[in-house]
Amino acid sequence: MSLTRDKITQGTVAPRRDVPTSITRPEYVGRATAAEWQGGDVHDSETIERIRISAKIAAGALAEVGRNVRPGITTDELDRIGHEYVLDHGAYPSTLGYPGAAGRPPFPKALCTSVNEVICHGIPDSTVIEDGDIVKVDITAYKNNVHGDNCGSFIAGEGSPEARQLVEVTHEAMMRGIKAARIGREVNVIGRVIEKYATRFGYESVRNYTGHGVGPAFHTGLIIPHYDAAPMHDDVIEAGMVFTVEPMLCMGSEASHEWDDGWTVVTDDGSWVAQFEHTILITEDGAEVLTLP
Numbered sequence: 618m619s620l621t622r623d624k625i626t627q628g629t630v631a632p633r634r635d636v637p638t639s640i641t642r643p644e645y646v647g648r649a650t651a652a653e654w655q656g657g658d659v660h661d662s663e664t665i666e667r668i669r670i671s672a673k674i675a676a677g678a679l680a681e682v683g684r685n686v687r688p689g690i691t692t693d694e695l696d697r698i699g700h701e702y703v704l705d706h707g708a709y710p711s712t713l714g715y716p717g718a719a720g721r722p723p724f725p726k727a728l729c730t731s732v733n734e735v736i737c738h739g740i741p742d743s744t745v746i747e748d749g750d751i752v753k754v755d756i757t758a759y760k761n762n763v764h765g766d767n768c769g770s771f772i773a774g775e776g777s778p779e780a781r782q783l784v785e786v787t788h789e790a791m792m793r794g795i796k797a798a799r800i801g802r803e804v805n806v807i808g809r810v811i812e813k814y815a816t817r818f819g820y821e822s823v824r825n826y827t828g829h830g831v832g833p834a835f836h837t838g839l840i841i842p843h844y845d846a847a848p849m850h851d852d853v854i855e856a857g858m859v860f861t862v863e864p865m866l867c868m869g870s871e872a873s874h875e876w877d878d879g880w881t882v883v884t885d886d887g888s889w890v891a892q893f894e895h896t897i898l899i900t901e902d903g904a905e906v907l908t909l910p
């Protein structure tokens with residue numbers, strides 16, 4: 618299965634799905650870049666209550682899409698399921714129309730589907746999922762002017778022992794990173810814990826793509842590394858902060874490149890990758906996971 622599976626290639630991307638005008642769009646939709654967030658990462662309780670709602674919708678959408686990961690389904694069909702779930706809950710799927718790098722097209726779909734050696738930002742298309750594939754689904758919901766962001770890895774069918782271990786270890790790495798997120802520590806402690814755990818299994822943790830502050834902006838500017846970045850990324854964790862922890866662990870080298878679609882990121886060596894992501898809130902008692910269904 619993982620030994621014979623063909624490399625993932627670009628499929629056909631279906632036309633953009635509609636969003637009713639009754640659903641409020643984030644400010645960046647239809648613009649070349651997202652506005653820079655100036656409001657910091659510590660939020661008042663009223664804002665946090667709104668983020669809870671978006672995070673819960675994102676988590677419900679992720680669970681619904683994940684239930685549908687199976688051999689034979691296309692990644693476009695997974696997009697349809699996630700798109701409809703988010704709209705049905707009165708929210709906007711934050712990735713739809715999210716601006717790309719300079720001169721690149723916006724992201725065209727309601728979620729990212731990143732299969733096997735695709736690290737992240739895979740675009741849902743006509744690609745058919747095969748038995749044993751690792752499908753990362755990353756979906757974000759925007760409602761009441763705030764975003765909630767999460768990602769999970771789902772195996773189609775039973776999966777190889779190697780794929781199952783990678784997925785389990787990546788989930789545990791995320792949870793260890795989340796537990797390390799405590800008031801007064803620098804955010805780089807999160808990456809240190811994640812990378813240490815990954816190394817035990819011979820996995821590499823991706824460096825180029827990171828966690829981030831989230832809430833009133835999709836990406837606030839705060840960066841959460843998933844590797845030991847000290848003395849860099851020394852932002853001190855405070856009560857009321859909201860950010861994501863979203864490690865991507867590779868069976869082989871984490872060295873990566875981007876396809877010419879401007880989005881899809883793959884490992885250079887073709888090694889397979891798993892990812893999990895939660896949006897968390899920092900409290901006096903530690904981190905609270907907000908992206909629970």
Ligand code: MF3
Nearest residue numbers: 712715724729738755757766
């Ligand atoms: N949800 C992703 C994250 O965790 C961002 C995806 S941006 C997209 O930050 F444009 F690629 F969809």
Ligand code: CO
Nearest residue numbers: 755766767768
């Ligand atoms: Co995400």
Ligand code: CO
Nearest residue numbers: 766861863894
């Ligand atoms: Co994220």
